[in-house]
Amino acid sequence: MEASFDSRKLGELEGFIAVLKHSPQLLHQPEMGFFRAYLESMGATIPPAPSTTSAKESPQPQHSDEKKQEPVEENEDEEEEAEEVEEPDNDVLPADNVIPTKGDPSHESSDQDRDDANNLKSQALAAQGSGDYDQALELFTQSIQKNPHSSLVYALRGACYLLKKQPSAAVHDCNSAISLNADSAKPYKVRAKANRLLGKYEEALKDAQLGQKLDFDEGTYDLQKFLEARVAKRKVIADKKKQRDEKRKAKSAAGASAGADTGAGAAGGFPGMGGFPGMGGFPGMGGFGGGGGAAGMPNIAELLSDPDVMALLQEPGMMAKVLEVQQNPAAFAKYASEPKIAALLSKLKNKYGAGGAQ
Numbered sequence: 001m002e003a004s005f006d007s008r009k010l011g012e013l014e015g016f017i018a019v020l021k022h023s024p025q026l027l028h029q030p031e032m033g034f035f036r037a038y039l040e041s042m043g044a045t046i047p048p049a050p051s052t053t054s055a056k057e058s059p060q061p062q063h064s065d066e067k068k069q070e071p072v073e074e075n076e077d078e079e080e081e082a083e084e085v086e087e088p089d090n091d092v093l094p095a096d097n098v099i100p101t102k103g104d105p106s107h108e109s110s111d112q113d114r115d116d117a118n119n120l121k122s123q124a125l126a127a128q129g130s131g132d133y134d135q136a137l138e139l140f141t142q143s144i145q146k147n148p149h150s151s152l153v154y155a156l157r158g159a160c161y162l163l164k165k166q167p168s169a170a171v172h173d174c175n176s177a178i179s180l181n182a183d184s185a186k187p188y189k190v191r192a193k194a195n196r197l198l199g200k201y202e203e204a205l206k207d208a209q210l211g212q213k214l215d216f217d218e219g220t221y222d223l224q225k226f227l228e229a230r231v232a233k234r235k236v237i238a239d240k241k242k243q244r245d246e247k248r249k250a251k252s253a254a255g256a257s258a259g260a261d262t263g264a265g266a267a268g269g270f271p272g273m274g275g276f277p278g279m280g281g282f283p284g285m286g287g288f289g290g291g292g293g294a295a296g297m298p299n300i301a302e303l304l305s306d307p308d309v310m311a312l313l314q315e316p317g318m319m320a321k322v323l324e325v326q327q328n329p330a331a332f333a334k335y336a337s338e339p340k341i342a343a344l345l346s347k348l349k350n351k352y353g354a355g356g357a358q
Contacts, residue, residue, distance in 0.1 A: 023310055025049065031320040084237050089230075092199040098169035100157065101141050102176060103148020117147035121156065133164045151181035158190045162197070170194040185215035192223060201230040312344040 020026060027036050028049040036046055109117070124139035140157035144150065158173030171194045177187035188211035195204035205227040212220055312318060321341055325332045335341045 019313075023314065026314060029314075029316075084240050086233065086237060089199060091197060093165055093167055093197045095198060096166040096168045098161070098166050098172075100161070100169050100173050100176075101144070103144040105148055107145075107148050109147040109149065113146045117143040117150065117153065120146065121153055124160070125156070128160050128163065133160055136160050137164070149180060151177040151184050152186060154180065155184065155186040155190055158187065158194070162190065162193055165197075167194040167197040171198075183214065185211045188214065189217075189220050192220070192227075196223065196227060201227050201234065205231050306347075309344070309347055312340060312347070315340055318344070 024047045026032060027039075027046055040046060120139050120143035124136045124143060127133075127139060128136035137157060137160055140153060140160060143153050144157070147153070154173045154177035158170040158177065161167070161170040161173060171191055174187040174191035174194065177184065178191075181187075188207045192204045192207035192211060195201075195207065205224065208220055208224040208227055212224060313322070318340065321335050321338075322344075325335065325341075332345070
């Protein structure tokens with residue numbers, strides 16, 4: 001099946017090739033990379049890029065400084081990452097799976113039960129003082145069974161579990177104690193220590209603050225200050241992480257947008273798909289015609305002979321902007337305030353008029 005081509009697009013292609021023949025250095029502009037790669041894939045030889053660097057325009061020290069700044073920025077990022085790592089807490093313990101025995105809440109303790117419970121509690125405290133924590137826990141449990149409504153004994157057994165380095169069990173006992181008496185300071189302070197040993201600093205701080213409010217003591221005050229510092233540090237780390245995530249998202253979105261713009265510009269400016277960059281999409285401009293100056297189109301030879309137009313087209317970054325405007329004329333408003341692109345448009349309009357012909 002024979003392919004048909006729009007004669008206007010073929011004229012634009014001819015104009016595009018004519019521009020490159022006249023100024024092959026345009027091929028080395030970054031935005032022309034896709035076309036340069038295409039030519040090379042077809043076996044074409046690309047002329048070497050001309051040396052446009054001069055001591056006045058872009059002195060070597062400036063490039064050297066720019067190259068040196070990149071690793072400095074990377075190092076700063078690495079240092080920031082290092083600062084955001086939470087310091088290890090060597091006192092944190094792994095969670096244990098101990099679930100303490102509870103008393104029967106339906107048991108109605110007699111006066112004798114309460115007396116026995118108090119005696120067992122005293123024995124438990126004596127065993128704990130001698131370092132026999134297992135015996136102390138057993139005696140506390142017996143006391144709880146005699147009087148399951150004692151918040152204090154649950155809190156004392158919880159504190160004994162802490163001595164055995166079983167903070168999860170201690171939290172269970174403190175929960176039971178608080179359910180029986182929410183106005184007692186002891187279970188809050190014990191639970192604060194237990195959660196601190198589990199690394200749950202935020203929960204521990206709340207308990208420490210409430211325990212101090214009910215009954216202040218110096219030991220818990222020191223714990224509270226430690227927890228406040230840890231919680232504050234965690235907040236700083238969380239805030240910085242949020243900022244980094246937001247920056248990554250913004251950078252990713254900007255990169256995707258830039259990629260879309262580049263792709264759109266390349267498609268719009270590629271010969272046969274939208275005309276030579278800077279002509280087909282300019283308001284009031286026709287596409288490039290061939291070298292003969294067809295009706296309604298500028299004469300390509302005359303255009304290329306204008307040193308001002310060619311100089312403007314070769315400005316760094318100009319091609320990318322022209323590609324964007326060619327693809328989306330509304331984008332011109334974004335660059336209208338830039339003297340060079342405004343000068344290029346003005347030059348073209350003055351030269352060829354609103355209809356595209358001279």
